[in-house]
Amino acid sequence: MSRLPSIRHPVSFFDVFTVTAVSIVVVAAVLTVWHGTFVRTEMAVFTVLVFGWVAWAINRILEESVHSSQRDRRRNWRR
Numbered sequence: 606m607s608r609l610p611s612i613r614h615p616v617s618f619f620d621v622f623t624v625t626a627v628s629i630v631v632v633a634a635v636l637t638v639w640h641g642t643f644v645r646t647e648m649a650v651f652t653v654l655v656f657g658w659v660a661w662a663i664n665r666i667l668e669e670s671v672h673s674s675q676r677d678r679r680r681n682w683r684r
Contacts, residue, residue, distance in 0.1 A: 615662040616669070624662075628655040 610623040632648045 612658075615666060617666065621659055621662050621666070625655065625659055628652070 610620040612620075612624060615621060615624075628651070632652060635644065636648055
């Protein structure tokens with residue numbers, strides 16, 4: 606069963622990819638419908654926020670992976 610991507614607690618590439626793809630579609634749709642400097646500025650700010658979220662999400666996923674790996678290594682070492 607598939608799940609919706611998590612924005613607050615990303616745990617996989619699926620979350621990051623889906624949020625990025627949806628944001629690209631939203632920006633493309635908005636810029637296709639509306640033209641103007643203000644709209645372009647808003648879309649630029651939105652894009653910067655999305656890429657900031659992507660960097661945070663990737664960092665969080667990698668940190669959790671390291672912690673999980675360390676827990677598994679300790680658990681296997683004790684056996």
